[in-house]
Amino acid sequence: MNENRQNEINLHSAGATVRHRSDFDHLKSHKNDFELSKEFIDQWVLPFYMEMRHTSGSWIEDMKQLKDEITEEVTLALLGDFNWRTRTVGAYLSAIKNYENQIDIIGVHLLKSEVCYAGDLYALVFAFYNNQKTIDYLNQYLDYYLQKPQLYFDQERVMETLVYLDGINGTNNYSKHLTQWEKMLQDRHEISKIRNLQTAEIIKQQEGKVKAEEFLKATNNFKFKYNLDTEWITEQIHLLKELREF
Template identity: 30%
Template sequence: MPFQNPEETGYGYAIERYVTRKDSDHPRYLELNSARVLRPGWPHAKRFARHLIEDAATIANAELEALLAYEWRSRLTAAWLIGVGRRASFRERLGDLLLASEVCYSGSAYCFALARLGTHADAEILTAYLDHYLPRTDLRYDQPAALGALLRLDAHLGTYHADRFTQPGGLWDQWVQALVHLRDHPAYTPEEQRRWTDLHCDFANGWIHL
């Protein structure tokens, strides 16, 4: 998919308005890509969350499309806005971007958004991604985030899509064992990936009360 600078399509303002705006000590995209938003007592939490909710509700679809067509910072932020606002019309677009895996960092945001959308269609997208990328034991892309999102959806939907990936000796174990630096790492268990997805989604769910 070709990259297109929003400046070229009349949406250059969207970068400053949604991606690099500061509601804390750092630009929004950087906070979203870190764990600071989940840290208890983070002093910027309420303002950051309130503005993110407002933007997720008011950003135009054309502005989201412009951000998704650009680089990782814009794509990551757009995916978060889609997830927080549950913009289901972007499901297929997110699925295409996730499978393409063109840029770093943004893939985990696509997985968050799909987990937030919360339907069987989202589970199918994540399953297709894992079918494609877990056998690639030479690549560390967004397999952990995808598995965590799928496990959350399975629990929510009463389905078992992730079972064949997480069974002993299955594709998840094979992938982890093939990447030496991940072997025996406590962060790379299915349970930990599910917990990490739950933290993000539950925190996002809590924002509606602000």
């Protein structure tokens, strides 16, 4: 396997499945100048990265038992690794320990969106902190990424985060983005129609006109609706409070 191919595989595994240029390219990401050891990953990453989005399970007690061992050095090492698994765990542990000095690191990670599967956890952490700086990062993210319907990132989860925060703060940040949110959904619908036509043409060539028409009929009858729901983030905030207070 050549080096370029291996690099592509490594990037994909790390979560860099969509490489894009953005208005945030000038921001400097926090990155390690060393590799994390297997022992470190076994202790801090593997037991938690797939579990943190759940609000029950043995991982919660495991986290409590490790809480006193969480240090800024640990969270910085996790946040500085170019991988969605390590970065999400790092952000989560940072919130548990109330390392507010790391908010800008997490904020830059959110804005640059260098790896997938991470933005929802960053948004959760920012909702947990619930201060002006974290809310500004959420608004800044939406100001930009709601204008990028072709990028299926974490727009929905960040919108839900603002709905949640508006509910407890008595603010109205969500409505500032509502028009652009609805436009993004409509634009995505149009993008889907174009992709469906392209797919139908392939089906026509491979399976015939009848199959292609059946495919288009099925997709055209699909009505896309998205209801913003704060149940997940509400439950997660309760759990984070429990872990911080333990």
